[in-house]
Amino acid sequence: MEGHTACQGFSGLFREGAGGYAxxxxxxxxxxxxxxxxxxxxxSAGARRGRLxxxxxxVATPAFMPVATAASVKSLTQKQVDELGAEILxxxxxxxxxxxxxxxxxxLGGLHRFMSWTxxxxxxxxxxxxxxxxxxxxxxxxxxxxxxxxxxxxxxxxPERAVEIQEKLGSDVAMVLDECLLYPSERGEVRAAAARxxxxxxxxxxxxxxxxxxxxxxxxxxxxxxxxxxxxxxLVDLGFDGYGVGxxxxxxxxxMMREMTAVSTAExxxxxxxxxxxVGTPVDILESVxxxxxxxxxxxxxxxxxxxxxxxGLGKIAIKNARYASDESPLDxxxxxxxxxxxxxxxxxxxxxAREMTAATxxxxxxxxxxxxxxxxxxxSIEEDRFSAFLAxxxxxxxDSAA
Ligand SMILES: [Zn+2]
Numbered sequence: 226m227e228g229h230t231a232c233q234g235f236s237g238l239f240r241e242g243a244g245g246y247a248x249x250x251x252x253x254x255x256x257x258x259x260x261x262x263x264x265x266x267x268x269s270a271g272a273r274r275g276r277l278x279x280x281x282x283x284v285a286t287p288a289f290m291p292v293a294t295a296a297s298v299k300s301l302t303q304k305q306v307d308e309l310g311a312e313i314l315x316x317x318x319x320x321x322x323x324x325x326x327x328x329x330x331x332x333l334g335g336l337h338r339f340m341s342w343t344x345x346x347x348x349x350x351x352x353x354x355x356x357x358x359x360x361x362x363x364x365x366x367x368x369x370x371x372x373x374x375x376x377x378x379x380x381x382x383x384p385e386r387a388v389e390i391q392e393k394l395g396s397d398v399a400m401v402l403d404e405c406l407l408y409p410s411e412r413g414e415v416r417a418a419a420a421r422x423x424x425x426x427x428x429x430x431x432x433x434x435x436x437x438x439x440x441x442x443x444x445x446x447x448x449x450x451x452x453x454x455x456x457x458x459x460l461v462d463l464g465f466d467g468y469g470v471g472x473x474x475x476x477x478x479x480x481m482m483r484e485m486t487a488v489s490t491a492e493x494x495x496x497x498x499x500x501x502x503x504v505g506t507p508v509d510i511l512e513s514v515x516x517x518x519x520x521x522x523x524x525x526x527x528x529x530x531x532x533x534x535x536x537x538g539l540g541k542i543a544i545k546n547a548r549y550a551s552d553e554s555p556l557d558x559x560x561x562x563x564x565x566x567x568x569x570x571x572x573x574x575x576x577x578x579a580r581e582m583t584a585a586t587x588x589x590x591x592x593x594x595x596x597x598x599x600x601x602x603x604x605x606s607i608e609e610d611r612f613s614a615f616l617a618x619x620x621x622x623x624x625d626s627a628a
Contacts, residue, residue: 273519281345315349397437467497
């Protein structure tokens with residue numbers, strides 16, 4: 226499957242023992258910071274250059290969030306992720322609830338302290354994982370009930386519980402629980418899910434209690450322009466610190482994804498961050514920046530790295546290919562990452578073919594550098610008001626396929 230589905234690990238499930246809040250400790254750890262706030266600094270065509278300020282530091286936007294599903298960017302240390310210039314990570318509520326559990330993370334001082342990552346973290350709500358576990362789920366107005374794929378145990382997740390869990394984790398940005406449908410879905414179904422998600426968003430807002438955590442609403446409405454517009458307007462009326470654009474990159478054509486993104490952002494306030502969830506390829510990201518999106522996450526760079534697919538300035542490379550066996554040139558001659566400035570394609574191919582663990586590390590360093598460097602150049606092009614030209618040049622150069 227493509228897009229969002231391809232962009233998320235979804236072996237997630239939900240489980241958490243009863244237990245008290247380690248909330249005070251969390252608040253202490255976070256320095257009793259203020260609620261994250263977003264500022265738009267400049268604009269070039271539809272692209273926005275902004276800044277998200279949190280108690281764990283600032284995030285220059287448009288930003289890419291490397292995915293640290295289980296409080297770890299697979300194959301990298303936090304120091305390596307930091308040195309790559311990542312300013313915010315995304316962690317997955319489902320996975321952390323299952324293992325090691327929100328109460329345990331809270332008791333250990335919250336997610337930042339637990340994983341020794343001092344910069345901002347965004348947590349998803351588990352909504353997408355619910356959709357991907359649809360064979361096991363039952364969605365009702367109250368919330369969603371489903372069975373663990375690990376041990377078959379029954380779990381429930383309500384909008385209130387999703388907020389409570391994310392407050393225990395102590396992320397800088399929390400997402401409301403939403404009902405995310407895959408594409409295609411019938412209009413009636415999409416309408417009902419959007420209405421339910423809106424109700425859940427209102428309930429989420431009502432129970433939030435952390436003063437140092439932003440809560441983002443999520444625009445739903447599938448691929449129906451009027452439903453999406455209506456949903457976005459109602460969500461904005463409720464008022465959130467930022468807005469996710471959800472229910473996209475779930476298998477729909479690219480043109481539809483772009484159209485629905487545009488319909489969504491057109492309704493969102495200029496002074497709030499917009500996060501396109503689970504997107505995407507380098508071209509997807511650039512096209513979405515043009516539509517006014519500020520934040521992105523996707524497993525593509527990290528997962529592709531582990532599969533030996535490497536992004537370069539001239540398209541993708543499958544490093545296992547025999548043609549690289551004696552190739553002494555760097556992976557991407559235009560790249561200044563540790564991998565490219567130190568090792569040959571021949572060595573990287575050898576590590577991959579020999580299944581050395583270092584292959585995943587070196588490949589991930591390169592792919593994340595590629596994404597993060599692309600975002601740096603996007604931001605610069607907006608600052609210098611030449612984003613349209615940057616987009617046009619990049620479209621031709623970059624390969625738009627996912628793998
Ligand atoms: Zn590189």
